[in-house]
Amino acid sequence: MLYYLFKFLHELDFPGAGMFDYISFRAALSIITSLLIATVFGKRIIYYLQKQQIGEVVRDLGLAGQIEKKGTPTMGGIIILISILVPVLLFAKLDNIYIILMIITTVWLGLIGFIDDYIKVFKKDKEGLKGRFKIAGQVGLGLIVGLTLYLNDDVVIRERANIYDIGTKTEIVDEGFVADRADATAMTKDIKSTKTTIPFFKNNEFDYESLVRFGGEYSSILAWILFIIVTIFIVTAVSNGANMTDGLDGLATGTSAIIGATLGILAYLSGHLVYASYLNIMYIPHSGELVVYIAAFIGSTIGFLWYNSYPAQVFMGDTGSLSLGGIIAVLAIIIHKELLIPVLCGIFLVENISVMMQVSWFKYTRKRYGEGRRIFRMAPLHHHYQLKGYPEAKIVTRFWIIGILLAVITIVTLKIR
Numbered sequence: 001m002l003y004y005l006f007k008f009l010h011e012l013d014f015p016g017a018g019m020f021d022y023i024s025f026r027a028a029l030s031i032i033t034s035l036l037i038a039t040v041f042g043k044r045i046i047y048y049l050q051k052q053q054i055g056e057v058v059r060d061l062g063l064a065g066q067i068e069k070k071g072t073p074t075m076g077g078i079i080i081l082i083s084i085l086v087p088v089l090l091f092a093k094l095d096n097i098y099i100i101l102m103i104i105t106t107v108w109l110g111l112i113g114f115i116d117d118y119i120k121v122f123k124k125d126k127e128g129l130k131g132r133f134k135i136a137g138q139v140g141l142g143l144i145v146g147l148t149l150y151l152n153d154d155v156v157i158r159e160r161a162n163i164y165d166i167g168t169k170t171e172i173v174d175e176g177f178v179a180d181r182a183d184a185t186a187m188t189k190d191i192k193s194t195k196t197t198i199p200f201f202k203n204n205e206f207d208y209e210s211l212v213r214f215g216g217e218y219s220s221i222l223a224w225i226l227f228i229i230v231t232i233f234i235v236t237a238v239s240n241g242a243n244m245t246d247g248l249d250g251l252a253t254g255t256s257a258i259i260g261a262t263l264g265i266l267a268y269l270s271g272h273l274v275y276a277s278y279l280n281i282m283y284i285p286h287s288g289e290l291v292v293y294i295a296a297f298i299g300s301t302i303g304f305l306w307y308n309s310y311p312a313q314v315f316m317g318d319t320g321s322l323s324l325g326g327i328i329a330v331l332a333i334i335i336h337k338e339l340l341i342p343v344l345c346g347i348f349l350v351e352n353i354s355v356m357m358q359v360s361w362f363k364y365t366r367k368r369y370g371e372g373r374r375i376f377r378m379a380p381l382h383h384h385y386q387l388k389g390y391p392e393a394k395i396v397t398r399f400w401i402i403g404i405l406l407a408v409i410t411i412v413t414l415k416i417r
Helices: 002-011 017-021 023-051 077-091 097-122 131-151 213-245 251-270 273-279 287-308 317-334 338-344 346-369 381-387 392-412
Strands: 195-197 205-207
Touching (some): 002 017, 023 287, 097 287, 213 338, 213 346, 251 317, 346 381
16 A cells, blocks of 8 residues: 555655665565564464463373463464565555465465364364365365466566667566666567476476377366366465474474565566576566565564464464465465475475375274374374474474475575476
């Protein structure tokens, strides 16, 4: 909202109003605002949750420090959602299709998570929202995102934008940044495409259409159908992965902040004509605006970590964890980096797989031997290390370190082909 106000003031030659044209300036305001909201107003929300006796229901699983967490305020994901939405509404271009999608994602999954937490806390139902309804909500969001990216005319890419033809003005100014070579331009065409980034391959690109060549003249449509199916799968898998990871104080929050910062770098590079050309990656017009959103995302997670770090004063609940995972998934899909998710979101992936392996092996051995056996002492994986005697804070810190390593590898893949 403030963007449009200062744009109007800039037209009236109001001093300093032109700063709002720059993505970097608005991103800085966004992260500062989200941090302040999460830390200052977050404390008041925690007090309110305590007053309403909205506390965590803990099942005794024999884990160290588990009983002490009983009664800790939950549904703290509300802090994260508010800390994201307020700065975005204030500083982002609200007519940008990517920003609109991210706002829808935040609210949509926030509501699903809130309903789940509400049932657990107020209805005293430990199972929360039925799994089929939760999956239906995730699938619905994936369908909205996939169809929007297919049908909206503003969603295009510019493949390997090359800078040449000195003397013609560039479009970089439209992205809120004026490069040193502001007199250069790219003479390439914006197209609708199902191409995405794939790590370690020579051209660093993969086209979903290559999997449906058998469709002949309908290959393009089939490619988009495949893309929508992949979008639904990724949104569901990553949001559930974040939900699985939210089992120790600060684990999901810190991991999400690391992933968000990495996606912010990738979004900035993909939405910047000069850097996209230099790195020989696809340029995605108007995606640079996502940096403002990601800045709010990073600020909200770090601000929430102020209260969620060990020993936690508040838990995010499904209100936060489902939203964080879904936001990460949709961000990656929008900037055509969804195939990097197994690397970047390796923590979420391993946590998810550990549960699948544990359940599958237990059922198999019970059927075969009459007695269920386990691969891990407990799943998700972080509980396995708890039962091995590792302190909670040490497990979380080491998972963060691994998350940082995976983030660095993800960025490095842009040049390793």
